[in-house]
Amino acid sequence: MNTMKRFPALVLSCAALLNSFCGFSWGPTGHDVVAAIAEAHLTPKTQATLDQLLGGHSIVYYSSWMDNIQNSPYWEAGYKQTKTWHYANVDKGETYQSMKKNEAGDVVVATERLVSELKNNYENLTDSMRADYVKMIVHMVGDMHCPMHAGRLSDLGGNRTKVRWFGRNTNLHSVWDSKIVESARNWSYSEWRDQLDRPNRGLEDEFYESVSSGTIEEWFVETVENASVIYEYVEGKEENPNLSYQFVYDFSPMLENRLLVGGYRLAYVLNSIFDPEGVQPNE
Ligand SMILES: [Zn+2]
Incomplete structure (x- = not known):
């Protein structure tokens, strides 16, 4: 693990940039919504293992833990x-495949690795x-469903693309992490969950099957396409x-999706980790 050597450079580059650069996430509400929607579709066996x-605590409770550890003894x-x-990052004219990979890891590689550890090396953890x-x-x-987490390296995932949000200076990364979520609705995470998932009532299994086919990398590539738009x-x-009301209107469907x-x-x-028999496999 070579991170000790790399860290001073990271601190400098973060300090030199706009403050949101080091946030790297949906804001807490976005993460809570994703986790709360997921929680409603866990099998009883998966839920019981997670409870233990x-x-x-619920997965919602820990949805931003990975951001918060950045300021902890962890x-x-x-x-x-x-x-x-x-x-x-995927620059214009590149694909995730063609883009030079970050040697320190990225959201696709890291997710695949941790999922594999839990699936294949559980006994040793x-x-x-x-x-x-x-x-x-x-x-x-x-994060892999947050468009500016699939943004370009040339502008550091939207951090260097200056925009105004309802008149106030900010950047495109920050707009997508939290500002559009906060401006689109005045909902709590559970209200977001209830409202977004409501049209699927009775059709949850079909929707679950249709969106869970494919690989983690293919899921990420969808987000790259969102970022291009x-x-x-x-x-x-x-x-x-x-950017203001028109942007919220134009991009609410993407945000909700x-x-x-x-x-x-x-x-x-x-479910595929903790209840492989209970999950309907698509792979
Ligand atoms: Zn994050």
């Missing part, structure tokens, strides 16, 4: 290596490692555009 691993104790696991891996998977499946929209406007689909896929990932 997480000491009775960080120094070996978690610095997770710094780059919240995103993967301590309970505390199992719990940490679950908390990270809950967070990373959320957002970049195109912003690039079609004047410099430092003022990312949260809902991310939630069902998180349920699928957790």
